[in-house]
Amino acid sequence: MVYLASVLLALAGSALAAPALAPEAELQNITARLVDMDHIQYQHLASRGIFPGVSVSSPAGTFNGAARPDVEAFTGIPFAQAPRLAPPVKYTTPFNNFDATIYSPSCPQFIGTTKPGGDFFGQIVNALTNTPFLQVALNQQEDCLNLAIYRPKGTKPDAKLPVLFWIYGGAFALGWNSMYDGGPLVKASIEAGKPYIFVAINYRVGAWGFLHGKEVTGAGASNLGLQDQRVALEWVADNIASFGGDPSKVTIWGESAGAISVWHQITLLDGNHLYNGKPLFRGGIMNSGSIVPAQSSTSNKAQSIYDKVVSATSCAGKPDTLNCLRQLPYKEFFDAANSVPTAVGFDSIALSYLPRPDGKWITGSTDDLLFAQKFADVPFIIGDQEDEGTIFSLMQAKIAGSTDGIVGYLSSLFFDQATKEQIKGHVLTYPTDITAGSPFGSWIFNEVYPGYKRLAAILGDMTFTITRRVFLKAVFSVRPNTRAWSYLASYNAGTPILGTFHASDIVQVFFGILPNYASKNIRNYYANFVYNLDPNDASGGTSQNSKVRDNWPKWDPVNKNIIQFFAYWFQPLKDTFRQASADSLEKNRQVFRI
Template sequence: MNRLALVTLSAILVLPGLVHCATQQVFQYLASPTVKLDDATFTGIFDGDTAQFLGIPFAKPPIGNLRFQVPQPVPPYEGSHTAVAYGPACPQMELIQVGILEIPPKLSTSEDCLTLNVFTPAVMLPGSKLPVVVFIFPGGFEIGSSQSVFGNITVSRSSQMHEPVIYVSMNYRLGAWGFLASEEVKQAGTGNLGLRDQRLALHWVQKYISSFGGDPAKVTIWGESAGAISVSLQMLAYDGDNEGLFRAAFMQSGSPIPVGDITNGQQYYDFLVDETGCKGSLDTLECLRGVPQETLQAAVDETPSMLSYQALVFAWMPRVDGIFLTDNFQRLVQQGKIANVPFITGNCDDEGTIFSMSSTNITTSEQFRGYLKTYWAGNATDEEIDGILLMYPQDPTTGSPFGTGTLNQLSPQFKRIAAFQGDFMFQAPRRFLLHERSGKQKIWTFLSKGLKAIPFLGAFHSSDFVDEMLGRPGNMLDHLIKFAAHLDPNLDLGSSIFWPEYTVESQDMLMFGEWILSPRTIIQDTYRKEPMEYLTNFTLAHPL
């Protein structure tokens, strides 16, 4: 992987969820914000026009006997607490290191990591009941944390728009700690712990957010990448019963992904059992609970990551566990077992490019066929795989970065693999979700082509966040704030284009252009129609 790609990857993976912001510092003010929760007082900090309460525990520490267990709520709060620094991140996978460059950068981590953060406007009127945005961070279910610049940016921007909102972010368990998968895990009923951490945090919001001036009846869940996938799965949890935890959802580069039963992760569970000395134990899951953290960490770091050769065929990801998620995610959508709330879902144009950097040694169609058979479609027939090869040809003018002709051929199969991966895991699932829910709930969709000119990567996965970081009026963050406040993303700006709801009949989609100042336009969501339809049918028959 070349240096440019590595530096860009570092920015992509770190930017949304791992950036330390200045709120780590203790600012000197005449007074500090305080909030009373149960019989406790929490003291936060002011930063400009926001008040911040950081590192509040929402669950009992998942350590000791609670490792690999369903999260437990904290007992009622007591005493006095300072809430001026983020809690430690949950244990992370070590993805890659080249020279001094690490992805992700080292964070302070601990298994005792289930904390959340609340950002409010610095000035709150008595009796405020503001809309609440709950952000679920990205990172491929392998890396990330609740530390982010988006708390400050979102609350500050909402105040400028005279649509003030409250922002909440939470940690959730990652990798094997959050997504251990096997027959043993299925029998124990302890699957998808990372998603269940998120769920417990949403329950916390319902119980406590009014103390911060938030309205528990006006919660929007928002995520990017793994965070967006998580949002979609919170909509599918318990067969679509959202338990009144949220009234809207906003997904950037993530929809219900095509995965199967939790036992499909057995090989990775067995590997951990072997590597940690638990093989032969009468209860291997109980044995894993007692393994020293450094031993478990070393074993997890030997498993494939999202930047490994198999890329988006994640070792650690949400799967069908029979309790929290009862069936193939896309079949749950087909069955209508999804929370009936307004939602927005969209993609970047070139979702697959960054994940295809690790497979540039694939240079022929036969090697690509073998790659598909080994990692993506082990049970598929030769004819079915031939269909993928036909739909995603070697012709670089049809590959990703899309619309760049014969440019960006990092290797003979790179653009082909990037097109396939982006559609398989991001674009086709989004379109499937929209088609299935059209006419049944209020929905909008978008496509971002920003930063298309970046060599090899194009409008890469998460590139839409760059626009949000700039805080320019009319960007996606403005749409999110309006949506959270009014369940409609359309802006009041005179220059803003009207964003129609999506229907199967019109397939209207808001497109963000290739340059920062490019005008927004409305297009039809019909690009690559036949290949995506093929992938949808394929993944329904062959989930990962």
């Protein structure tokens, strides 16, 4: 829920910054001030004819978008159909004069539990997110596979601009593309002299995208969310040239589950990212996420979730439960799918729904695929927020924070294939001293309950920060010529309880709500990478306004150089902190599988 709250705060910030609506004549004179508004305001103005239209004809059809002062937006473009618990189906008939000025539905969300007597906080979240206001705002529907395209105003079909393809995060349980208006990013890219086209997609989450089990796997319906992402990339390959984009210069970017999805796209089909003989993307940016050592889609863990969902429906005991689930009324399936533990409660990031090896799309755990060199050879940026684990450790006070309590927690919910001795050995790499915990550098403060800061350090490291180092070391062990840059973000240091928390980069980098040194320069690094596959290279584009003062060194296994982002300065950092924990994760990766 903190993830969702951070995004809502970002949207609220842009809403507060926008002027009040005025008569049409006055609005015509102030539209230049409204580029960074949230999408609700934008839709209101567009519906009143304040923004002129713009049209693009592509192989997928003719799409009528809206021209803002600096950016042209085409939103809600369908790229595939989404039959329940079945692979996406591409449209074969072009759309005629499709209205791409409004946002289409979000996919069904898994934000809070519907299970009576289940996790208390999850039930509260479910009650809040099922209020009429949020239901209207989210407009959840199963037919939800659509994308949004934002480009510089006046872009010609032959512009051949690079493309930044966004995959949202949300614990594989929530997220929708209209949450991420790409207009401000494109405007910033224009100002930096590196104009690009931004594409944001919807993909299925929760049970709709990541339900597993032998029934689902046997039907080829595992990892549907990843299949949605791949079909969206293929749509871009087929159509983005008509919007002025270059399909040979696509960079995929994601945060949290989106970053994990980026690595999955790099390893999908054993690293085959070709479509019609050409690469679907040429680089990746991963904010908070990489490998997730995972048990298979037919494992006991995966099957237990499927069985729980079935047992909560009238399909229990039926001979073909999968087909029955497909035919259920929407609300019955929704309530059953969302009756399992959520990421906002005690179970935290022991996720009910996540990508799992299915033998086809993902042929093995992505850490094993890495060592087998079954991944696309592309350069990438990868990094983390300094305090990734704080928002995931707020609800575990009842484990009392002792070593044995943490070991029991991790054993029962996360790593059922590891012995308690193996888990305890890992936990003991983290001191009990609260000054060593997360939020890091906060001395004796922010200990919400005994052991909070220690657990926050453990969960953040094993899911994101230190796993990133294990990942990088493995990449260079099999492909030493890889080009990679890594970072640690500390620009929100001092935030009470949370520090520089997971997903705070959505506010700082994506939305740029805090227009400080960090926001501008990280965006410039990314724009340079989109253009030149090097965050330091400001050449090309329309100018070199994206030049950055601080050189970002490449990561390599000898020097282990990364960059640390603070709000008003950057500094070099050695990627050697908490090395004993990194060694433990590396040694135990085949039993530390979720």
